[in-house]
Amino acid sequence: MKNTDLPTKPDFVPPVKNVLKDGAEERQAPREDLPVIVIRPASHNNGVVDESGNSAMAEVGPSSSDSYEEENVAEDKDLAVVKSSTPLSLGKMLTYNDIQAAQNLLRRQYPALQGLEDPVFGLYDVGFAKLTGKGLQIHHSGSGTMHWVLSSYTDGQVCLYDSLGVAMSKSLQIQLCQSYSGFADQETNVLAVLVPEVQHQWDAEDCGLFVIAWAVDIAEGQDVSKVVYDEMKMRSHLEMCFKEEKLRPFPRLTSRRWRVGPTSAHQISLVCRCKHVGRLGRMERCKACRRIFHVSCLAASPPRDGTWACGDCAV
Structure with missing residues (x-):
């Protein structure tokens, strides 16, 4: 996938690096030109309203800003599908528009699901809206790998599904906090994220196909850790779904994954105690204690040197 296929990353999204709990420091990405943002209210299916009254939509793909805005305005009233702008070519990763088209279909077919917001929200200060119930969200991992992953909240658990099984980047951890901080342990301020062992992709460009396939099956109540998809048919199946x-559920092989690997758990430490509802906005990781905090909780102005400290460590 080319960099032009996805929105440009903002300042706070770091380069790719394996990030574990209390991991080593990451380099800050240099500033790049940011895409145009179209402001509109948050979707009603999130069960919350943006207190600032703002949310963001990036203009991507070959269409003009006018045509893109026409296709995406008034989400509360119009759940029309945003068509994939180009055929799903073999050997190419799904673009932002492809992912957004799939999420629009999911919202229309499963209106009770929360989340399913534009993936670009998680890469900008606006952030994803907090979930309060069952939901799904497709994420761009926020790293140089241009990788799509899926998160969910079902049966009281936050889960992350990754067809490559790579470590979480700082950007992805922040995106998960934006969506699921409401489900963190209130005593320890830790968000537990389960990472089930799932089918891995053979083709290097098929991560987008897997996240959509998982999303459909999870919405239908399926355990995707036991599913074996027919990877050769997934792309043509998605094209038919768009038409x-x-x-619809993606093609499966006759066999099932009888030997399912263990589910791993990842803990993300939080320090935000503001009980803010709606969109948390920008979140950062404290360079002292390594916990993730809500920037608007700070009484002080943002530091000029880019060294963020949470309220506990700034005292």
Whole structure:
């Protein structure tokens, strides 16, 4: 996938690096030109309203800002599918528009699901809206790998599904906090994220196909850790779904994954105690204690040197 296929990353999204709990420091990405943002209210399916009254939509793909805005305005009233702008070519990763088209279909087919917001929200200060119930979200991992992953909240658990099984980047951890901080342990301020062992992709460009396939099955109540998809048919199946404007379960092989690996757990430490509802906005990781905090909780102005400290460590 080319860099032009996805929105440019903002300042706070770091380069790719394996990030574990209390991991080593990451380099800050240099500033790049940011895409145009179209402001509109948050989707009603998140169960919350942006207190600032703002959310963001990036203009991407070959269409002009006018045509893109026409296709995406008034989400509360119009859940029309945003068509994939180009055919799903073999050997190419799904673009932002492809992912957004799939999420629009999911919202229309499963209106009770929360989340399913534009993936670009998580890469900008606006952030994802907090989930309060069952939901799904496709994320761009925020790293140089241009990788798509899926998160979910079902049965009281936050889960992350990754067809490559790579370590979480700082950006992805922040995105997960934006969506699921409401489900963190209130005593320890730790967000537990389960990472089930799932089918891995053979083709280097198929991560987007897997996240959409998982999203459909999870919405249908399936345990995707036991599913074996027919990777050779996944792309043509998605093309047909786009033509019919309805997502259907992806083709499976006759065999099932009887030997399912263990589910790993990842803990993300939080320090935000503001009980802010709606969109948390920008979140950062304290360079002293390594916990993630909500920037607007700070009484002081942002540091000029880019060294962020949470309220506990700044005292």
